Amino acid sequence: MHDLPALLKKIDNYGVANPFPEAPRALYEPCSYILNLGGKRLRPALLLMATELFTDSIDRALPAAWAVELFHNFSLMHDDIMDAAPLRRGQPTVHTRWNTTTGILSGDVMLIHAYRHLASFQDAAVVAELVKVFNRVAIEVCEGQQYDINFETRNDVTLPEYIRMIELKTAVLLGGAMEMGAICAGASTADAEHLYHFGRLAGIAFQIQDDLLDTYGDPAKFGKQVGGDILQNKKTFLVLKALEIMPAENRSALETWLQTGPEAPGKVEAVRSIFDQNRIPELANAEKKQFQTEAFNHLEQVGVPVTRKAALRELITTLLDRDR
């Protein structure tokens, strides 16, 4: 079995051995740039770990792993334009460092190169299966991004709608990566589907955790400004849960804060205090745990010896137990 650093090394080696074309430089330089901003390569690593549940020869899955990483970076490049984000991982976003045209076109070609890697498998049946899963997930990611955009201008978003949005926008790609890892290994459809749901449900748990960390994270460990979501009035799991469970007559303070700008004095502390009074972090944690449990139930049903699942179980557990 390969540990995480060994997997990451394989992924990076594959990327180095399969670079973008040299020309046109203006098209491909931004692709290499975003890929080298220090992403954790979590999705391709999970894909390889899914493959390794079934077989020791995981190198065969590298083109699919790299395709998933390219897709993820394509979506970041385009999302950054849509969100007018100036920075990613502390560096200028592609459309900031170059321009919007570059961000669009380099993103487009990176998406198509993802399909090129998928199509590089010798076995046509594997290509067809991988492309089908990839299509389904990629379409859902775009749909999730659209719902996220829609939610910005809506004041009646419900918690189930939010969970469906994060499921589409981020969770299905984790699930799809693992399903593709299973396909590369020649696993049964049932096992591939269990891995899809394992990744999908864990992905929802990750997003709830992200929402928790943004408000309750340790500033020393959290990469971004703690409280950023509150300052920007983002409709996170915490806000929507609070609006869901609080009696109408108690909601006015929170609703008033949600109409203030980021400069309103004491905003983060005040909103956090409302969350605390309503036990929102506990409720969010409970819901996160529920998704986590459901996820692991699917992993349990994958038909390989439990020892083979240890690495995957441990990685997901560690990632989901990061400090509040």
Added chain:
Amino acid sequence: MHDLPALLKKIDNYGVANPFPEAPRALYEPCSYILNLGGKRLRPALLLMATELFTDSIDRALPAAWAVELFHNFSLMHDDIMDAAPLRRGQPTVHTRWNTTTGILSGDVMLIHAYRHLASFQDAAVVAELVKVFNRVAIEVCEGQQYDINFETRNDVTLPEYIRMIELKTAVLLGGAMEMGAICAGASTADAEHLYHFGRLAGIAFQIQDDLLDTYGDPAKFGKQVGGDILQNKKTFLVLKALEIMPAENRSALETWLQTGPEAPGKVEAVRSIFDQNRIPELANAEKKQFQTEAFNHLEQVGVPVTRKAALRELITTLLDRDR
């Protein structure tokens, strides 16, 4: 054999029978909008005609034909953002009618839906082959668009560079469509490749013709303002041919005009007169004919009876003989 209206009817029926999902509406409405702006469906029609060279049962190729049409419209949607184009076929472009975010995201999902149609073939070998050709062509289209953008800020573009750019940006998609049509019919690799080159070379001839029509077209028949390329100082085949063949000491008048704005009085007539004095339209026509001849040489080598090729030969000839 099906005539062109019959092919177009099949294509539209397939589109109607395979609509985008209903939701999210904000994502898919712009996709349907651009598809219904009155495009001629030339690429999917050529794909079906390529299939019909080999077999009477052309319906099997419809998913590939529709995928090519979706790809074409994806590229239009994103190109319109990059070109800041307000209108397409007299109607507001997607990013004008909605916004840039919509233009990016709806384009992205339309591209992925193109792959979804490709992946809908039962035979995995066909899926894998189609996806490979589609990837190669789609990457080249992006690269061509990048070269086109690069050329805007270069003053030393050569005619061979220009031809390579239009080959990538527009011609390979015609070639790829016909190659995919052959693949859908189970044609031999040699025949599929001849059809690729037939479409590619005809596509270059089309683009030279477009450049000619923009300057020399009949205003009553030409959809756009005749002389538009000259007014915008576009580096067309005509300009680059003139700069290539004129002795350095005679180029200054043309070079001076290329530095004026669209409001310079008498610009179109003056530049056209320089072209005429240097027999540029004749030279452009000769080069167009050369590509056309090379194209038809490839069609001749496709191993089916000559009677089966009549419809394709006639359509391309008619399209390439439009009035100057």
